Amino acid sequence: MNRIRINSAEGRSLLILGGTVDDIMPLLPGKGLFIITDTNVRKLYGNSFPGGEVLSGEAGEGSKTMQTVEGLCRKLLDAGADRSSFILGFGGGVVCDIAGMVASVYMRGVRHAFVSTTLLSQVDASIGGKTGVNLGEYKNIIGTFRQPEFVLCDHSMLRTLPDEEFRSGMGELFKHGIIRDRNLFFDISASAEKLEERDPAVLGDLILRAVRIKAAVVRRDPLEKGMRRILNFGHTFGHVLETHHRIPHGLAVAQGMIIAGELSVWKGEMPHAELRLMQVALENAGMIGGYPLPAGVTSMIARDKKSESGSVNFVLLNSVGKAVTRKLSITELQAFVNYYTEKDSQSQQ
Numbered sequence: 001m002n003r004i005r006i007n008s009a010e011g012r013s014l015l016i017l018g019g020t021v022d023d024i025m026p027l028l029p030g031k032g033l034f035i036i037t038d039t040n041v042r043k044l045y046g047n048s049f050p051g052g053e054v055l056s057g058e059a060g061e062g063s064k065t066m067q068t069v070e071g072l073c074r075k076l077l078d079a080g081a082d083r084s085s086f087i088l089g090f091g092g093g094v095v096c097d098i099a100g101m102v103a104s105v106y107m108r109g110v111r112h113a114f115v116s117t118t119l120l121s122q123v124d125a126s127i128g129g130k131t132g133v134n135l136g137e138y139k140n141i142i143g144t145f146r147q148p149e150f151v152l153c154d155h156s157m158l159r160t161l162p163d164e165e166f167r168s169g170m171g172e173l174f175k176h177g178i179i180r181d182r183n184l185f186f187d188i189s190a191s192a193e194k195l196e197e198r199d200p201a202v203l204g205d206l207i208l209r210a211v212r213i214k215a216a217v218v219r220r221d222p223l224e225k226g227m228r229r230i231l232n233f234g235h236t237f238g239h240v241l242e243t244h245h246r247i248p249h250g251l252a253v254a255q256g257m258i259i260a261g262e263l264s265v266w267k268g269e270m271p272h273a274e275l276r277l278m279q280v281a282l283e284n285a286g287m288i289g290g291y292p293l294p295a296g297v298t299s300m301i302a303r304d305k306k307s308e309s310g311s312v313n314f315v316l317l318n319s320v321g322k323a324v325t326r327k328l329s330i331t332e333l334q335a336f337v338n339y340y341t342e343k344d345s346q347s348q349q
């Protein structure tokens, strides 16, 4: 078991990797515990829940709405939750986003923590204190920053993950190598077979290395004023593809990373050979599919939260393992989208 601490000006968080629910019992309150989960996770792991009152909702991205947050706040109120209550989000990325959001607004904020049950949430969503729900087709446009007191990542729970969700998590795992650690990228690429088998030792090692990267970034920039933006690599195009094609988040991020790689080459920031490395690795991991950018992508991006007064903060690459942030004007972005769409449609023919 490994413990990593995020101590930042905006709060502290203890990340417990490779542990089990037994390891968090001493960290939970004796009373006032409320578990927020979804029906799938409850069916699989309800027997491992550490007591408390359970509130479960529907699984899936469609639940990430203000109505869900409002409904959960009402249930908490009806159940007598007060300012001293403790919320434990038990599930994947969607559960963590919603439970964190509820914990940060219910009675102006109550204590909270997560048991993270998917690869996607163990390497990304449960860590770093971002919470959020969607506003129509705009992802995570309503949200807060609030560090969970602790996050338990029990890797044995990944055995029950459906293949598509596992591959989705692989997108975020790859991302950490691509933005910050070339060796991690190569090690993930070389471990495809063992990962397919959900080998716990290999998974544990790769997740630990990715989480160390994320923790180091969040420690330095908890509120995403600058450096933390690199964690959004692949997300600007990825969010558009996720909403338009209704594909899992991590798969959309994988496609988004390739498009952001193309943009890096187009801008002269990265040699084409580096893009090929990414393409081959993600293709071998079964993560690249034909998901074209929809019409109107530039105006969707212009309304994304990464855009500011006519330009967009974009994460590009200088090489695999080295991300940089650049401001792009909307006009330049449109020129790239025209180039990319033309190239992509020719390669589909």
Ligand code: GLY
Pocket (backbone or CB within 6 Å): 124, 125, 127, 128, 130, 228, 231, 232
């Ligand atoms: N998922 C990106 C971040 O936490 O900043």
